[in-house]
C-alpha cells in the first residue's frame with residue numbers, strides 16, 4: 243500500500259477516496275464499554291469520564307484515545323450501523339478509550355474555551371489511560387473540536403506521550419465555507435448575546451423565548467428533512483442542508499439516532515471560532531500560560547506523526563484548511579505525515595456513514611498500525 247502524502251500542486255489521487263484492504267478482523271459483534279472516571283487538573287477538578295471497550299480480543303497493540311467534538315458525547319462514535327470504529331479498532335487489537343471531555347452533553351452545560359480542555363481535560367485523560375494500561379505511549383483519533391483542542395495540548399507539549407494522531411476535519415487551520423464564515427459573527431452578535439448556549443434539542447422541545455425564536459429561524463430556513471435535531475445541527479454548525487453529513491451517507495436508523503446524540507454547545511466556543519476565522523488559524527484565548535496564543539508561533543512541542551483526514555465534501559470545515567495544516571507539518575518533517583480526503587464524505591459521516599466501515603475505518607486502522 244502506498245503512503246499518501248500531499249505532493250506539490252493538485253494531485254487527483256488525494257481526491258480518490260479510500261480503497262484499502264480490510265484488516266484481518268472477525269465480523270462485527272456488539273461492543274461493550276465500561277466507564278472509567280477521571281478528574282481534570284483544575285481546582286476544583288471536574289469529574290469527567292472515559293468509555294473503555296471491554297469486549298473483543300485481549301488488546302495487543304496498545305491504547306488508542308478517541309476524542310469527539312462539541313455538542314456530542316463519546317457515544318457519537320457508536321451509531322447503530324453494522325460496524326463502528328471503536329468495534330473495528332478493538333477487533334484489530336487496540337485498547338480503545340473514548341473521552342467524555344467537558345464538551346460532552348452527558349455533563350451539565352458549562353461555558354468553556356478549547357483552552358480549558360487543552361490544559362485540563364486531555365492531559366488528564368491521557369494520564370488516566372496510561373496509568374490504567376501501564377503503557378508508556380498512546381495513539382489518538384480526534385475529531386472536530388476534540389481535534390483542535392487536542393492539537394493545542396500537542397503543540398504546547400502537554401501530551402508528549404502521544405505517538406500517532408489521526409485528526410479529522412479540522413486541526414490548525416479552521417476554514418469555513420463563505421456563508422458560514424459570514425454567519426458566524428452574526429450568530430455570536432445576535433443569539434450569542436442573549437443565550438449562553440445553543441442546543442439542537444430545541445428542535446424537539448424549545449422552552450423559553452430565545453430558544454423558540456432560534457427554533458423558528460431553523461424551521462423557516464431548513465426543509466431538507468423531517469428531523470428537527472438534524473436541521474438544528476445544520477443551522478448551528480454552518481450553512482449546509484445538511485451541514486455535518488450527506489443524507490445519502492446515513493441509513494435511516496442512524497438519521498433517527500442522531501436526535502438523541504446532540505446537546506448543548508456554549509457560545510464561548512463560537513467566540514473562539516470567530517477569533518480563529520479572523521486570524522485564519524487556530525488561536526487560544528490567551529488565558530493560560532501553558533498555551534501560546536498563536537498555535538503556529540512556535541515549533542510544535544510534539545514528536546507525534548500526524549494523519550490528517552477529511553471528507554472532500556466537508557461543509558463544516560473546508561478541506562483546504564486541513565491541507566494547510568498538513569503542509570505546515572510536512573514542511574517540518576517532509577514525507578512523515580499523511581493527508582487523506584475521503585471521497586463523497588463530509589464532516590461527521592466518516593464515522594456515522596452506512597459504508598464508513600468499508601470506506602474509512604480500514605484506513606484509520608491501517609495508519610494507527612504503522613508506527
Ligand SMILES: [Zn+2]
Nearest residue numbers: 467469472473
Ligand atoms: Zn436530516
